[in-house]
Structures are given as structure tokens and as C-alpha cells.
Amino acid sequence: MSNADLVKRDLSVLWHPCTQMKDHEWLPVIPVRSGKGVWLEDFDGKRYLDAISSWWVNLFGHSNPRINAALREQAETLEHVLLAGFTHETVIELSERLVEITPPGLERCFYADNGSSAIEVALKMSFHTWLNQGRPGKTRFVTLENSYHGETLGALAVGNVELYKQTYKPLLMDTISVASPDCYQREPGESWHDYSVRSFEDMETTLARYADEICAVIIEPLVQCAGSMRMYDPVYLRLLREACDRHGVHLIADEIAVGFGRTGTLFACEQAGISPDFLCLSKGLTGGYLPLSVVLTTNSIYDCFYDDYRNLSAFLHSHSYTGNPLGCRAALATLDIFRDDNVIEAGRCHARCKRTLPRAPACRRGPPDRDDTGHRDGEGAALPGTLPLGGEAWPQGLPARTRPRRAAAPAGQRDLFHAALCHHAG
Numbered sequence: 156m157s158n159a160d161l162v163k164r165d166l167s168v169l170w171h172p173c174t175q176m177k178d179h180e181w182l183p184v185i186p187v188r189s190g191k192g193v194w195l196e197d198f199d200g201k202r203y204l205d206a207i208s209s210w211w212v213n214l215f216g217h218s219n220p221r222i223n224a225a226l227r228e229q230a231e232t233l234e235h236v237l238l239a240g241f242t243h244e245t246v247i248e249l250s251e252r253l254v255e256i257t258p259p260g261l262e263r264c265f266y267a268d269n270g271s272s273a274i275e276v277a278l279k280m281s282f283h284t285w286l287n288q289g290r291p292g293k294t295r296f297v298t299l300e301n302s303y304h305g306e307t308l309g310a311l312a313v314g315n316v317e318l319y320k321q322t323y324k325p326l327l328m329d330t331i332s333v334a335s336p337d338c339y340q341r342e343p344g345e346s347w348h349d350y351s352v353r354s355f356e357d358m359e360t361t362l363a364r365y366a367d368e369i370c371a372v373i374i375e376p377l378v379q380c381a382g383s384m385r386m387y388d389p390v391y392l393r394l395l396r397e398a399c400d401r402h403g404v405h406l407i408a409d410e411i412a413v414g415f416g417r418t419g420t421l422f423a424c425e426q427a428g429i430s431p432d433f434l435c436l437s438k439g440l441t442g443g444y445l446p447l448s449v450v451l452t453t454n455s456i457y458d459c460f461y462d463d464y465r466n467l468s469a470f471l472h473s474h475s476y477t478g479n480p481l482g483c484r485a486a487l488a489t490l491d492i493f494r495d496d497n498v499i500e501a502g503r504c505h506a507r508c509k510r511t512l513p514r515a516p517a518c519r520r521g522p523p524d525r526d527d528t529g530h531r532d533g534e535g536a537a538l539p540g541t542l543p544l545g546g547e548a549w550p551q552g553l554p555a556r557t558r559p560r561r562a563a564a565p566a567g568q569r570d571l572f573h574a575a576l577c578h579h580a581g
């Protein structure tokens with residue numbers, strides 16, 4: 156079997172995501188036969204460095220032996236059971252662990268099966284909480300310019316990347332968008348902190364004006380990833396948490412891309428010392444193995460739904476694969492690696508080494524052959540994970556025109572952009 160054989164078969168039956176299929180007339184899709192560590196291999200024996208961690212999902216390498224073993228065991232025991240009226244030990248254990256490691260106050264886990272679905276859950280839960288509290292007028296969401304939250308209709312509505320949104324505008328709910336705190340836009344000599352504080356004014360004005368209509372503010376904490384890796388200072392999150400409390404508005408933190416170590420802490424919200432009302436997680440949750448997502452929320456929000464069935468205040472939302480045992484087992488194995496290998500601390504040491512010894516041989520060496528656990532010294536996180544936040548490493552170093560725009564370039568080429576940028580940053 157060669158690449159050419161598979162490309163031919165692929166193009167006769169598949170429709171690829173986020174792709175103008177005509178581009179594949181000149182840029183062949185790459186058929187991957189296997190993955191090991193950071194490497195992918197095609198059917199002609201050519202190897203590729205997966206520098207974008209397969210859309211930022213993979214944390215500890217392809218075909219990781221520890222996650223493989225956990226999945227084998229789970230598959231022999233229980234592959235799936237519905238989560239309405241039934242439960243299983245793996246989802247209970249995962250929920251206990253997530254409650255323990257996420258910011259304080261997040262005590263309830265609701266599962267879905269991809270990032271966009273988690274956003275839909277958080278939006279609906281926020282609206283429904285206000286409804287159950289007798290506030291039906293709260294129907295709108297505030298989003299940041301340049302944000303990205305996924306492709307389903309609700310998630311698309313609260314995102315702000317025009318390329319994805321424009322076509323579907325007639326189908327989308329009305330949202331309020333405020334200026335992005337993206338520190339790339341700051342004035343010469345202005346600090347990240349000062350620019351983030353200054354850009355918060357727009358948010359404050361908006362919340363003061365529309366608080367009675369607003370359910371929640373939704374943000375990607377610290378890094379707007381699909382919007383070209385735009386970063387801002389944690390002070391913005393502190394101001395936002397305080398303003399949401401003052402104006403009676405929920406805060407939804409979408410850590411689907413930045414969670415699980417990508418910004419140097421396990422969760423980006425930790426850097427601001429805040430807890431959101433809803434925390435959305437996916438991607439790295441299963442180490443890049445299986446589609447699973449979760450929304451964590453507080454017991455006080457949970458209590459707003461806890462009532463006699465006949466009052467119809469329950470959250471009647473579900474997906475067939477909610478809390479799938481295989482996904483949950485992959486997530487537990489991923490959390491074990493974080494804990495047993497002290498991944499976050501090791502990653503910090505590595506970042507310090509890179510900052511202080513930029514020309515040390517170890518830092519100049521090309522990508523290592525990571526074929527066992529797929530990570531070394533905490534390395535292995537995808538794009539922002541290996542970057543020290545708050546520094547000048549990325550946004551100031553790169554001219555704007557070289558920044559990647561997901562899907563603005565032809566399929567495949569866009570991944571090369573991401574890979575090149577990752578190399579540039581590393």
C-alpha cells in the first residue's frame with residue numbers, strides 16, 4: 156500500500172474538515188500509517204514531526220505505552236454505557252480527580268464529547284441557571300474580538316474569527332463583542348499589564364450597560380489560540396472575575412486549548428488566581444487519544460437545577476457518548492502521567508533553561524527521538540505550552556504577516572505554517 160493508493164481512495168469517498176477539497180488537486184492529503192512519540196509516518200516511509208500535536212490534542216506522544224495499556228484494560232472491562240440512569244467507576248474517579256485539580260469551587264462535572272459541545276453545554280447551562288432563578292431576560296453572551304470557541308452554531312456565535320463565522324451569520328444568535336486584550340496591539344513601551352488593564356475598560360463599560368441582558372462572558376484565558384496565538388496578561392482575568400461578580404454575570408473559561416499545561420500551569424486561570432463559574436475542557440483531557448469534553452461548574456449553579464421533576468427545571472441535555480469509559484480511562488492515564496512525572500514543574504525547569512541558556516547545546520539540538528513516553532523534561536506540549544508567558548518570546552518577535560491563520564491557507568499548507576511557527580518559537 157502506497158501513499159498514492161490511499162490518496163486516490165480517500166479522495167473518492169472523503170470530505171475533510173476545514174478544507175477546500177479542490178486544494179487537494181495540487182496539495183496531496185498525507186496518509187498516516189502510524190504514530191510514535193512526536194513522529195508520524197506515512198505509507199512511503201516518510202516521517203513528519205507532529206509540531207501541532209494534531210490540532211493541539213496530543214500531550215505525551217502518539218502511541219504512548221501508558222495510555223495504550225490503560226485503554227486495553229478498559230476495553231476488556233467496559234467499553235461504553237449510557238450515563239443517564241447509569242454510571243461507572245471510571246467516570247466517577249475522573250470526576251473526583253478533576254474536581255481536585257481544577258480551581259477551587261468547581262465541584263460538578265458534566266461530560267460531552269468534543270470541545271464545541273462543551274461550549275454549547277456551558278452556554279445553555281448559564282442561560283438556564285438564570286431562567287431557573289427567575290431572570291428570563293438574561294439571554295445574551297459577551298465575547299472577545301478574535302476569540303474562537305468551536306464550530307457548532309452556539310460556539311460559532313460566541314467566536315469572532317470572521318473566516319469561520321461570516322457564512323453562517325444568518326443562523327447565529329446575537330452576541331456582544333468587546334475589544335480583545337491582545338498585547339500585540341500595545342503601544343511601544345507599554346507593559347503587558349498596563350495594556351491589559353487599559354483594554355478592560357471596554358468590557359467594564361459593556362457589563363455596566365447590558366448586565367440585565369447578559370448571561371455570561373466567555374473567554375479563552377491568556378491565549379486566543381485559533382485567533383493567531385494572541386496573548387494577554389492575567390490581570391485581565393482578575394478584573395473580569397471581579398466585574399462579573401459585581402454585575403451578576405457568569406464567567407465561562409474555555410480552556411479547551413490552553414488547559415493541561417499549555418501555558419505553564421495546569422490551567423491558565425491559576426495564573427490569575429481565579430475560578431470561573433464554568434470551566435470547559437477537552438483536547439488534552441485524553442492526552443490526544445479520544446474525543447471527550449467536560450464542563451465543570453459550582454454546586455450553587457448545580458443547586459439551581461435540583462428540584463422535583465414535574466417542575467421541569469432539570470438540565471435535559473445529553474449526548475449518546477457522554478462520559479464514555481474509554482475516553483475517561485485515557486483521561487485518567489493522562490492525569491497519572493502529569494502527577495507521576497511531575498510534568499508541570501519539569502516544563503518550568505525546561506522553560507527556565509531555554510530563557511537563561513538560549514545557546515546551550517541542549518537547547519539547540521533538533522527534535523529528539525522520543526519513542527517511549529513521547530515527552531522529555533516536560534517537553535511535548537504543543538504550541539503555547541513551551542512558551543514562557545508574559546515574555547517577549549512570540550508576539551513581538553514575529554511580523555504580523557507571518558502569523559498563521561487556521562484555514563486561511565490551503566489545507567496542509569496551514570499545518571506547515573503552524574509547524575514553522577512552532578519551530579520559530581521553540
Ligand SMILES: Cc1ncc(COP(=O)(O)O)c(C=O)c1O
Binds near residue numbers: 272
Ligand atoms: C479555545 C477552543 N475552544 C473550542 C474549540 C472547539 O473544540 P472542538 O474542535 O473539539 O470542537 C477549540 C478548537 O480548536 C478551541 O481552540
